[in-house]
Amino acid sequence: RELVVEVQNFSSVVDLIQKSKKILVLTGAGVSVSCGIPDFRSPGGLYDTVRDRFGLEEPQALFDINFFKFNPNPFFTLAKDIFPGGNVVPSLAHRFVRKIETKGQLLRNYTQNIDGLEKMSGIERVIHCHGSFATATCRRCQNQVPGESIREEVLAERIPVCNVCRDRPVEQGEEKPILKPDIVFFGEKLVNAFFDNVNADIENADLMIVMGTSLKVAPVARLPSLLDTKVPRILINREVVGSSSQRFDVELLGNCDEVVKALMDRLDDSSQVTERDES
Numbered sequence: 001r002e003l004v005v006e007v008q009n010f011s012s013v014v015d016l017i018q019k020s021k022k023i024l025v026l027t028g029a030g031v032s033v034s035c036g037i038p039d040f041r042s043p044g045g046l047y048d049t050v051r052d053r054f055g056l057e058e059p060q061a062l063f064d065i066n067f068f069k070f071n072p073n074p075f076f077t078l079a080k081d082i083f084p085g086g087n088v089v090p091s092l093a094h095r096f097v098r099k100i101e102t103k104g105q106l107l108r109n110y111t112q113n114i115d116g117l118e119k120m121s122g123i124e125r126v127i128h129c130h131g132s133f134a135t136a137t138c139r140r141c142q143n144q145v146p147g148e149s150i151r152e153e154v155l156a157e158r159i160p161v162c163n164v165c166r167d168r169p170v171e172q173g174e175e176k177p178i179l180k181p182d183i184v185f186f187g188e189k190l191v192n193a194f195f196d197n198v199n200a201d202i203e204n205a206d207l208m209i210v211m212g213t214s215l216k217v218a219p220v221a222r223l224p225s226l227l228d229t230k231v232p233r234i235l236i237n238r239e240v241v242g243s244s245s246q247r248f249d250v251e252l253l254g255n256c257d258e259v260v261k262a263l264m265d266r267l268d269d270s271s272q273v274t275e276r277d278e279s
């Protein structure tokens with residue numbers, strides 16, 4: 001793939017963002033790392049913790065629906081650490097996305113995160129591709145409850161059980177009446193909002209910004225490659241990600257808050273310049 005934009009310097013990246021009207025932002029765990037929430041795959045990340053604590057060779061099993069059916073204990077041992085709440089506040093990277101939105105330039109923020117920080121930063125045009133802790137569903141009778149109603153149990157490291165069907169004995173071949181938070185596990189379908197919007201958004205986007213994700217998990221990881229080749233794509237991440245056939249037009253490598261800070265400073269500057277020009 002040929003590069004779409006020839007970026008001479010940082011200010012041409014700023015110009016690109018400035019003039020785009022329908023920005024598709026794709027985020028992952030990296031945007032919340034500065035908030036004190038570890039990502040999954042970096043050294044010392046959640047998957048290292050899982051490997052150490054449970055001796056799981058494949059730590060992704062923690063979020064695998066078949067493993068969960070077989071043994072939900074590891075997930076519920078760790079769930080209290082990833083249950084949203086506490087004193088966590090959004091990062092500059094979240095606020096950057098919100099700022100794009102308040103300027104009317106955000107087509108959508110596709111996030112893979114389940115920490116609830118998009119909502120907390122005020123982002124409205126967000127799709128939680130991998131679900132959230134906002135609700136939980138009984139594995140047996142599909143009864144859905146607000147996530148808040150299982151918070152206490154989860155924080156106490158107890159497995160929350162369904163009030164509707166708990167007294168009915170478990171028959172053979174049936175799952176236990178466990179309330180599983182509605183985060184999307186491996187082997188589960190992404191949220192409907194993803195499928196409802198993704199085709200139109202891919203069609204309409206005029207810029208893509210990918211931030212803080214390893215792009216290792218499909219189908220979200222495929223979004224950059226689905227865009228028309230004329231649509232520029234910017235990566236803001238600690239490391240280069242994506243396949244060589246879907247390389248980014250601009251790679252701003254580093255901690256996303258720092259990169260974003262530099263961008264926001266310039267965006268503020270240039271909007272002042274425009275205002276002065278127009279007066």
Ligand code: OAD
Binds near residue numbers: 034113184214254
């Ligand atoms: P990963 O942990 O796979 O990737 C995080 C990426 O962010 C890595 O490329 C890091 O280098 C980068 N990164 C970390 N801290 C950063 C920082 N401060 N600034 C910039 N970049 C930083 O997380 P995701 O890509 O979000 O799914 O993982 C995708 C999915 O895999 C998750 O949604 C989760 C997981 O299994 C489910 O649980 C279903």
Ligand code: ZN
Binds near residue numbers: 138141
């Ligand atoms: Zn039930």
